[in-house]
Amino acid sequence: MELLEVSHNILLVAMSCVVALVAGFTGLSLTRDLGSKPDFEKKALIALAAIALGGGIWAMHFVAMLGLQMPILFYYDAAITLISALTAILIVGAALIILHFTHRTRFTVSLAGAIVGVGVLAMHYIGMAGLQLCRAVYTPLGVVVSSLVAVLLCVLAFGIAYGQRTNRNIFLGTICFAVAVASVHFLAMAGTEFVAVSDGTEFGPLMSNETLALGVIFFSFVIFGACLWVGVTYLPRPADGAAQPQENGLPKTETQLLQVPCERDGGKVFVSARDVVFVRADAHYTQVYTQDERLFCTWSVTEAMKRLCPLGFLQTHRSYLVNPEHVVRFERTKDSGKCVFEGAETPPAPVSRSKLKAIQDALASQVGAIRAT
Known part of the structure; x- marks a missing residue:
């Protein structure tokens, strides 16, 4: 089968990296100071952080995929696309539960980072399986390199962010998380070729790039709004001790x-x-x-x-x-x-x-x- 020529929209590639950065900042900031909160509030914030981090992984992937340009018309399976998002959220949620409901050690922090790395990989390859009218062909080197990068960089990100829960470490962990998510996607894509197929194997309804764009724009708007919400907590509070x-x-x-x-x-x-x-x-x-x-x-x-x-x-x-x-x-x-x-x-x-x-x-x-x- 003839391989398709592909190119990328640089603006959307850059935007996908910004989404990963904002999602990392939001998710890691939501889990600050959970030790002083009651269990119900802690669970609620962990759930929100899992949505921010896992959903951010998903949004980053599909913002970048919106910038993927091929000489044929292609679609996405809506059900598989949804499964990819939920998979990332659930796996990240499992990692956050380990971090906040067990005794935190270097091993548990590394384990949580590795789990998030697996979540990034799972989201990427499940999302790619949703392509219709074209098929991704992977090279062993691309899969191995992206897998190693995913696990190592996510372990590094969580090791920094949870080594000491200072603002500086959270910012550095945010950068590492964004680099991890973006690197995995683009390294995996660099080792991926595409071929056209005459018929699809739809698991759910088909979704065009335009429809996907609406969903990605909405979710990105939610993530950016949540970023503003948690960002306020970093601002110095006015002194009102006299009152x-x-x-x-x-x-x-x-x-x-x-x-x-x-x-x-x-x-x-x-x-x-x-x-x-x-x-x-x-x-x-x-x-x-x-x-x-x-x-x-x-x-x-x-x-x-x-x-x-x-x-x-x-x-x-x-x-x-x-x-x-x-x-x-x-x-x-x-x-x-x-x-x-x-x-x-x-x-x-x-x-x-x-x-x-x-x-x-x-x-x-x-x-x-x-x-x-």
């Missing part, structure tokens, strides 16, 4: 509402920020100390700083955040200091030399009853 009641220097309503996600005996518990005495860094995670116990927290110290310092917590050391409400005494030595808390079993929190003056002044102004010795 909130204060108690011992801490905004009462916010500290009561903020729940710090912790683990106790293998189960998830939430501790009110007001009950936290201090937070100590522990590798990529933190230890949360209350007056009664010490708990493991999945937040990094950077994430804890971002959430607790605006509420009045003080960074006394690069590894320590202290709630001044629980400080009963500040002790200073020649080159360092420490914050002492109620209860003999609660260890003191060190104060580094560079922060001595700032911490002593902050405690004096916020707590008032501190006795410096």
Whole structure:
């Protein structure tokens, strides 16, 4: 059979890459800070993130396919096209469940990335199976290279985005995700030839490029709208602390509402920020100390700083955040200091030399009853 000559519309190729970038940003941003949310809200956000990431993979593929130009008229099987979208969403959803409902380790993060890579591949080849009046002919090299790229780049993307849940890592993970999706598509297409066939094997109704374009435009509009929605959360919020009641220097309503996600005996518990005495860094995670116990927290110290310092917590050391409400005494030595808390079993929190003056002044102004010795 004679191979067909194919070309691509550069504008639509570029647009497909933008769709992948926006979908990655939306999906990875939706899953920020899920540890502090109740299970129902967590499940709902994971479902939305799966739709954004899986649907973004689908939209990227078919935006690029709209730019595919061949000397014959061809159609898409609507049912197979729908199956390709649902497959991507379900596989990505499975990966997100592993990330957010199991203990997160390097292995689980890599496993989730590999699963998403498989989802990209499955979506691509199922979507290509929906072509009618022409048939894709694959080369072994194209399949192998695209498969390796899909898995490796998705593992890298999720390793970066979930290594530490900082804004910087989410942005870098977004770029890696977009590169992964686009690379898989175009590497696979580079190893694909097309031949014309006289009859199709329709599984569902046929769909022209024009009809497909309407669906892709609508879904892309939804993804871009969701991107704007989550993008607002990255903007600095206006300061309105003057309108909130204060108690011992801490905004009462916010500290009561903020729940710090912790683990106790293998189960998830939430501790009110007001009950936290201090937070100590522990590798990529933190230890949360209350007056009664010490708990493991999945937040990094950077994430804890971002959430607790605006509420009045003080960074006394690069590894320590202290709630001044629980400080009963500040002790200073020649080159360092420490914050002492109620209860003999609660260890003191060190104060580094560079922060001595700032911490002593902050405690004096916020707590008032501190006795410096």
